[in-house]
Amino acid sequence: MTEHFPPHSRRKSKYTPRTVPESKVATSAMIASLDSEGRDTIAAPFGNALIELAKTRDDIVGLSADLSKYTDLHVFANAYPDRFYQMGMAEQVMISAAAGLAREGFTPFATTYAVFASRRAYDFICMAIAEENLPVKICCALPGLTTGYGPSHQATEDLAIMRGMPNLTVLDPCDAIDTMQATKVIADHPGPVYMRLLRGQVPNVLGAYDYQFKLGKAQMIHDGSDVLFIASGFMTMRVLDAAKALAKDGVSCAVLHSPTIKPLDAETITAEAAKGGRLVVTAENHSVTGGLGEAVAATLMRAGVHVPFRQIGLPDEFLDAGALPTLHQQYGLTVDAVCQSVKSWVAQ
Amino acid sequence: MTDAAAVSRPNVSLAQRAWAIRRNALLMGEVQGQGYIGQALGAADLLAVSYFHALTYRPNDPEWEGRDRFYLSIGHYAIALYSALIEAGVLPEGEIPTYGMDDSRMPMSGMAAYTPGMEITGGSLGHGLGIAVGAAMGLKRKGNPAFVYNLMSDGELGEGSTWEAVMSAVQWKLDNLICLVDFNDQQADGKTTDALASGPQAPQWEAFGWHAQEVDGNDLDALVSAFDTARHLKEAKPRVIICRTKMCKGVPFLEEREMAHFVRVEPEEWAKALAILDEGKPV
Numbered sequence: 142m143t144e145h146f147p148p149h150s151r152r153k154s155k156y157t158p159r160t161v162p163e164s165k166v167a168t169s170a171m172i173a174s175l176d177s178e179g180r181d182t183i184a185a186p187f188g189n190a191l192i193e194l195a196k197t198r199d200d201i202v203g204l205s206a207d208l209s210k211y212t213d214l215h216v217f218a219n220a221y222p223d224r225f226y227q228m229g230m231a232e233q234v235m236i237s238a239a240a241g242l243a244r245e246g247f248t249p250f251a252t253t254y255a256v257f258a259s260r261r262a263y264d265f266i267c268m269a270i271a272e273e274n275l276p277v278k279i280c281c282a283l284p285g286l287t288t289g290y291g292p293s294h295q296a297t298e299d300l301a302i303m304r305g306m307p308n309l310t311v312l313d314p315c316d317a318i319d320t321m322q323a324t325k326v327i328a329d330h331p332g333p334v335y336m337r338l339l340r341g342q343v344p345n346v347l348g349a350y351d352y353q354f355k356l357g358k359a360q361m362i363h364d365g366s367d368v369l370f371i372a373s374g375f376m377t378m379r380v381l382d383a384a385k386a387l388a389k390d391g392v393s394c395a396v397l398h399s400p401t402i403k404p405l406d407a408e409t410i411t412a413e414a415a416k417g418g419r420l421v422v423t424a425e426n427h428s429v430t431g432g433l434g435e436a437v438a439a440t441l442m443r444a445g446v447h448v449p450f451r452q453i454g455l456p457d458e459f460l461d462a463g464a465l466p467t468l469h470q471q472y473g474l475t476v477d478a479v480c481q482s483v484k485s486w487v488a489q
Numbered sequence: 490m491t492d493a494a495a496v497s498r499p500n501v502s503l504a505q506r507a508w509a510i511r512r513n514a515l516l517m518g519e520v521q522g523q524g525y526i527g528q529a530l531g532a533a534d535l536l537a538v539s540y541f542h543a544l545t546y547r548p549n550d551p552e553w554e555g556r557d558r559f560y561l562s563i564g565h566y567a568i569a570l571y572s573a574l575i576e577a578g579v580l581p582e583g584e585i586p587t588y589g590m591d592d593s594r595m596p597m598s599g600m601a602a603y604t605p606g607m608e609i610t611g612g613s614l615g616h617g618l619g620i621a622v623g624a625a626m627g628l629k630r631k632g633n634p635a636f637v638y639n640l641m642s643d644g645e646l647g648e649g650s651t652w653e654a655v656m657s658a659v660q661w662k663l664d665n666l667i668c669l670v671d672f673n674d675q676q677a678d679g680k681t682t683d684a685l686a687s688g689p690q691a692p693q694w695e696a697f698g699w700h701a702q703e704v705d706g707n708d709l710d711a712l713v714s715a716f717d718t719a720r721h722l723k724e725a726k727p728r729v730i731i732c733r734t735k736m737c738k739g740v741p742f743l744e745e746r747e748m749a750h751f752v753r754v755e756p757e758e759w760a761k762a763l764a765i766l767d768e769g770k771p772v
Contacts, residue, residue: 202630226626229660234619234653241623244608245631249623265650268613269620273601 182342183317187280188216190324191250195221201328202242204228204251206235212252212282213340232262239277240269248276248328255281255296255337259303270333271308277333280324284313284337284374285426286455286472291462296337297455301431303335304403310356311403312336313373313425313433317343319400322354330356337374346378347398359399359406361413368394368483369413372424373402373433376453376474380424383479390480392487395419405436411444420449420486426474429454451486453479503709504771506576507537511739512766513572517588517595519759524589524597527736527743527752529569531673531707532640535732536573538712539638539669543720548578551605555635558624560609562617562641563671567599570607570640579606615648617641618668622654625663625727636720640669644676647685652697658727659698667719668699668729671706673736677750694729706732740765 183189195201195217204226209215218225228235232253239249251258258266258281270277281296288294303311310332314320320339327334350362359371363384370380377398384394397413399406414421421441423434434452441448455472469475473482514529539559540546546556561570571588574580580594587593596603600610609620621639628635645651658666672690674681694701700722704711712732719728737743737752740762746752754762 226661228657231653231657233615233650234622234657237616237619237650237654238623238626238657241620241625241637242627242630244620244624245627245633247627247630264613265616265619268610269616272610 181345181348183321183345184342185213185216185340186317186320186343187324187338187340188213190321191217192220194325194328195224198248198328200246200248202226202247202249204235204239204242204249206230206232206253206257208253208282211254211340212280212338214250214252214280232257233265236262236265236277236279237269239279240265240273240275243270243275243277248278250278250280252280252282252338254283254294255299256283256294257281258335259296259299263302266309266333266335267306271306274308274332276331278327278336279334280336280338282338282340284339286460286468286474287339287375287426287465289463289465289468292459295460297428297460298431299335299337300402300425300427300433304431304436308332309403310334310401312400313402313427314339314354314400315374315377315398316346318345318347318352319354323356323400326354326356339375344378346381352398354400357401357404357406359397359401359409361395362398363394363396365393365395365419367392367419367487369419369421370394370396370424371399371410371413371421371433371437372396373399374426376424376426379474379476379479382476383483386476386480387483390484392483394483399433399437402433402436405440407440407444410437410440411446414441414448415444415446417448420451420483422451422453422483422486424453424479427454428457430457451482453482502771503537503541503713506541507533507709508739508766508769508771509576510536510569510572512763513575513582513585514568515740515759515763515766516585517568517571518754519763520586521589521597522756522759523754524568525565525751526568526754527675527750528563528566528671528673529572530740530743531734531736531738532566532569532671533572533739534707534709535640535669535671535712535734536569538709538716539640540573540577542713543716544638545635546577546579551579554633557635558608558621558637560611560617560621560624560637560639561599561607562609562611562639562645563614564598564600564610564612566640566642566671567595567597567604567607570599571595571604574604574606577606580604614642614645615650617645618651618654619657621666621668622657622661622663625658625666626661628665629663634665636665636667638667638669640671642676643670643672643674643681643686644684646670646681655694655697655699662725663727664722664725666727668727670729670731671734672731673734675736675750690731694731698726700724700726700728701731702729703731703733706734707738739769
């Protein structure tokens with residue numbers, strides 16, 4: 142028999158019958174809200190922040206390519222139906238139309254899933270929006286590994302794709318607080334923005350800290366002396382928890398939150414890393430290729446800061462389908478997995 | 490009808506305008522020794538009708554809020570639009586020798602950042618109509634009665650994004666959107682109708698809900714009539730004018746050359762083409 146395809150991590154077990162597992166963890170595929178047991182949450186932070194903005198700004202309009210419910214734009218659409226454009230399942234014209242609206246003086250917030258914006262609509266974001274530096278805000282749900290549906294919905298390389306685009310500001314906020322504050326800040330930013338979204342009941346983590354989102358700034362959330370975490374997105378939540386757990390084991394961890402992936406806050410990152418004596422660990426909900434980790438590595442190399450460096454992130458692979466908690470464990474994004482990795486690295 | 494500040498020469502006919510556009514294009518082609526001259530000569534008539542019959546604009550204020558927007562989706566037709574913008578007084582004739590040169594305001598492919606009157610950055614085909622959809626939505630939001638014109642090529646009919654925009658324009662009842670298709674049946678690898686655009690043209694657009702007209706794009710009277718119909722239509726639907734044009738129109742020895750997307754013109758032929766054009770100057 143001819144082998145038509147090269148060996149494939151998922152294909153090779155395709156014909157092995159399965160039994161029902163003892164622990165039934167649902168895929169809960171479209172629920173991008175993160176497991177946050179006992180944690181304070183805020184509903185639809187992006188959509189509600191947009192409603193607040195729209196109260197004073199007539200130029201704010203929203204567009205969606207049939208995913209308003211799954212990006213939290215529907216709350217804005219309900220509040221301001223005449224400012225909402227349902228563009229249908231057509232990401233290319235949604236992005237182009239947002240460019241046209243921006244040309245006429247509006248500030249469009251265009252929403253879809255991160256996979257569709259970054260993969261399908263790239264040329265339109267690039268040439269209709271970024272090349273002319275138009276103030277379109279592209280806000281996308283299901284970043285990285287926040288769904289168990291598999292590669293069609295898992296935007297594990299969106300930051301790598303978007304970082305390559307000139308003029309584009311790229312954001313990966315941590316939680317509800319970060320998302321709400323960033324939404325207001327990017328509305329005032331004169332250029333185009335790509336922002337990853339967490340939607341639904343989104344944890345409130347940064348509310349417990351003295352934190353205010355600042356565009357282009359990485360901020361120290363929690364200082365420490367043995368490890369310097371540089372994190373974005375929900376991995377900032379995970380490393381904050383990991384830092385607490387590691388402290389009990391005598392490992393003191395700093396957490397530098399860098400929600401702006403581009404332009405990266407090279408000054409703060411370089412200054413913190415250059416203090417020395419700390420293992421630098423980047424943590425991101427993204428492939429280890431082309432995201433925050435490699436951006437930080439390049440920044441430190443360019444600055445001549447040579448420090449021990451490790452990356453926590455998703456492998457450069459098409460990921461498995463399944464239940465999100467299982468997948469986070471499998472790919473090393475859980476608090477336990479972070480702790481184990483850091484302990485092994487510190488012991489080296 | 491142009492605004493008061495436009496070059497007011499009521500006795501200059503559309504035929505003379507089209508002739509002047511062709512002449513500007515040949516002069517620019519001569520500067521570079523190359524260029525999309527076939528497209529420029531073919532589209533000169535529809536550009537003459539656009540800029541000297543249909544569009545409202547102020548030559549000395551290309552970003553005037555009251556202007557009709559004219560989007561050039563086909564970036565490589567820049568030489569054609571520059572020629573029209575020069576004739577319209579938006580660009581100075583004196584810059585013709587800078588065409589395609591370093592630091593020119595007239596690069597080989599049209600870009601919004603470089604050129605007054607060049608509204609969008611075209612060139613990645615299949616973009617213009619979608620941007621025009623958004624601009625038409627925006628004008629309606631503002632209560633601005635201006636039209637958005639999008640000039641695209643037949644080759645762009647092969648881009649899926651064009652058809653997303655076609656459906657979207659109907660969905661939003663964009664009666665302020667006029668799409669012009671320069672149908673010269675040439676794309677990079679051969680005839681457009683041998684690639685993806687072999688179907689009936691106007692009926693396709695009509696089936697999607699557009700008001701569609703198909704005209705001889707080198708017949709000024711037919712173009713004027715079609716533009717008037719498109720502008721004055723009362724139906725709440727977008728409008729398309731499919732303009733059947735002939736590449737290199739106006740210079741017979743180039744018209745007869747084997748039709749190609751990028752027409753090769755030898756160095757000595759530019760002067761010959763200009764001489765032929767000058768002989769046929771409309772009075």
